Amino acid sequence: MPELPEVEVVCRELSDLIPKNKSIANWDFYRPDIRFKIPKKKLQNLCGQPITAVRRRAKYILFELREHFIVSHLGMTGSWRKELNFSVRGKHDHLSFELADGSHFIFNDPRRFGFIEVVEKGELGKRFAGLGVEPLQPETDFEKLTSIFKALKSPIKTALMNQKLIVGIGNIYASEILYASRVSPLKKASKVTREQYGLIWKNTRVILEKAISKGGSTIENYKSAMGESGGYQDEFFVYGREQELCRICHNPIKMKVMAGRSTFWCASCQK
Ligand SMILES: [Zn+2]
Incomplete structure (x- = not known):
């Protein structure tokens, strides 16, 4: 199961791979649920906005948009990848989004313990209220x-x-x-x-x-x-x-x- 270092590496790479000035053009969903139901409508509503940053909190990946975060958890076997020409869906690809430049970002998860959510920025503190301190943050007491x-x-x-x-x-x-x-x-x-x-x-x-x-x-x-x-x-x-x-x-x-x-x-x- 990915722990902090693996999730941090994924966040840093996604941050490099996602162009910051290209909006989300479309989402595709290949099943209704992963670990939990996929919030299709909430994700579709984010079309037209660029992802301005990718950050980590605990073992969560946070894609930052204007007023929301897309929160992704890799579970046991989840992974994100980028494809410039995404035409053939792979086994265990469960959802993907396309940016305005035609690049696709695809979530794959054979064991399906991963999940995806949309959280309003103002609600993030409440969503993560139960989480402990970050070991790599300098301000941790x-x-x-x-x-x-x-x-x-x-x-x-x-x-x-x-x-x-x-x-x-x-x-x-x-x-x-x-x-x-x-x-x-x-x-x-x-x-x-x-x-x-x-x-x-x-x-x-x-x-x-x-x-x-x-x-x-x-x-x-x-x-x-x-x-x-x-x-x-x-x-x-x-x-x-x-x-x-x-x-x-x-x-x-x-x-x-x-x-x-x-x-x-x-x-x-x-x-
Ligand atoms: Zn020893």
Whole structure:
């Protein structure tokens, strides 16, 4: 499932691929729903307006228009691509929009956990009211976040993946961040020291930024808007490495299912 780095890469590429002065000319819908019903009428009403920016909030892609955002979520397997001559619809292409220059932007999603919405600009705060802080924003108050985490009974890994506290970190990056911080994913969030939290937040920023610079991670089928696979999966220290040797201490990496998700860690490096 795409996490923060993969969605950020898609946003940056879409921002480059979409001409800012060409209005949306038309929409095509190839099924009534993806994860949720497609708001066809609301999307059609945006014809005649250009997309002035593409931004990310948590794991959402925000296409900015005059008074609205088109909000797109990639779910597990969603992707956007651009085609200059779009004549043959691909398997799992669910909708597309055409700009005034004839270019098409197509949403494809084999597993259909992705979705699309239209949100008025003034309503965006309310729509995203439940979301936690952005790990890469300079104004994020990590001292405050530490105090919130110190009060939690759940394991630190589960807390890191809680989108109501901090957004964009999923199973892959939670495992890698905790390894880099030498903190066991099984440790209760309340037992992690303030010093360890300092390391966790620093490694969160370092790892997410590095993953973005590598184009994200491709485990099964993630592809960016340019059709590229990520490269960060080659740099994993623990994720997907069960029984392989820790790169630091050479003990085998352990795996355990926690809250329904595979968790990877080195029991000798991470306490
Ligand atoms: Zn180790």
